[in-house]
Amino acid sequence: MIIWLIGISGSGKTTISRALLNNLKNKIKNLILIDGDEFRRLMGNDIGYSLRDRNKNAERMINFVSYISNQNINVICAANITSTRNRNLARKKLKSYFEVLIDVPIQTLIKKRDYKNLYKRALKKRIKNVVGIDIKYRKPKGSNLIIKNDRNKRYINVIVKEIIKKSKVLKRK
DSSP states (O other): OEEEEEOOTTSSHHHHHHHHHHHHTTTSSSEEEEEHHHHHHHTTSOSOSSHHHHHHHHHHHHHHHHHHHTTTOEEEEEOOOOOHHHHHHHHHHSTTEEEEEEEOOHHHHHHHOOTTOHHHHHHTTSSOOOBTTTBOOOOOSSOSEEEEOOSOGGGHHHHHHHHHHHHTGGGOO
């Protein structure tokens, strides 16, 4: 089983995936969480954030998730996949793949959830390659579930329950 949460920076992928892991860890064997930022660090932070580098990182993650899931390890992955090509690759290559789009309006991200100050710095032209600002974001078509996450953290448990229900993760055991 693979549940992959996608969405741009600040959408809540990491927060939701950690809550999902905490909810499921005693119910599902061999369950791990792979976070996009942590994965980059594990790979040595050897690439940047250009579209080309983002695609390379996505391919690495897809290959890694494929490798570990083929060893009967269940995966929750929290990382955006920017390109349609790589989202299609994930759908094709990964068995039991369930994609969750965490959808938040860009204005909400800029005004209320810019915890890393990415949007602020990108809008002031201090940094480049920020998805939603100078890298066009195309919302994926074909996600298994779309979560509108424009609320606060109090709704995390509601979101987790919806992911569990729609993914049928507990019925796959």
